[in-house]
Amino acid sequence: MSQHSFPLSRTLLAGAAAGASLMLAGCANIAATPPGTPLAQVEARFGAPTLQCTDRQGRERAVWSQQPFGQHAWGATVDAQGRVGPIQPLLTDEHFQVLKQGVWTAEQVRCEFGPPAIIDTAGLPNVRQIVWSYRYKQDHVWNSLMYVFMGRDGAQVTKFHPGPDPMYDQDSQLPRM
Numbered sequence: 001m002s003q004h005s006f007p008l009s010r011t012l013l014a015g016a017a018a019g020a021s022l023m024l025a026g027c028a029n030i031a032a033t034p035p036g037t038p039l040a041q042v043e044a045r046f047g048a049p050t051l052q053c054t055d056r057q058g059r060e061r062a063v064w065s066q067q068p069f070g071q072h073a074w075g076a077t078v079d080a081q082g083r084v085g086p087i088q089p090l091l092t093d094e095h096f097q098v099l100k101q102g103v104w105t106a107e108q109v110r111c112e113f114g115p116p117a118i119i120d121t122a123g124l125p126n127v128r129q130i131v132w133s134y135r136y137k138q139d140h141v142w143n144s145l146m147y148v149f150m151g152r153d154g155a156q157v158t159k160f161h162p163g164p165d166p167m168y169d170q171d172s173q174l175p176r177m
Contacts, residue, residue: 030042030046030087031074031088033046035083035084035085036083037083039083039084042084047064049063050065050067050115051110051115053111055077055112056112059078061076061111061112062075062078063090063111063113064114065090065115067114067116067117067134067135068116068117068135069135071091071135072091072136073090073114073134074089074090075087075088076088090112090114091113091135091137091146092136092140096113096146096160099148103156103157104157105156106150106154106156109148109157116133117133117145118145119131119132119133120133122149127152128152129158130149130150130152130153130154131148132147132148133146133147133148134146138162143164143165144163144165145162145164146161148160
């Protein structure tokens, strides 16, 4: 190890920790933003949305996400005057249930929940599907991933279910000797 790598690593870690705590502290209150607040005012306080898109009903939507490593995202509709509706948490067991309502395309899922933490494939070659994984707190407690299966072509949701998040698996974090 060079003489500069330890202080640099410490500096980077301290900066990352400070940035993460600021993001968590700031975003933890984003849901308390009163409906009707101008989007520009929300952006000035909490930063630009991770994603702006058109939702399934044709409305403008803004999503603030902590993916790929955080476990929270918030979203709101934005009216024609640029004012936000209620800002709601998106990565919850309750909210994932909207995926049961009709057919969801990949772009609609992205607009509803924000970008996934991981895009991967799962299954045997003849039934392989594209899977989007969202980090979240299952039952508001457990470090989990919500697996959203998008079919062989990645075009639309075929099923979804939660599972443990291997990022928090203690055994996988220990160095092997």
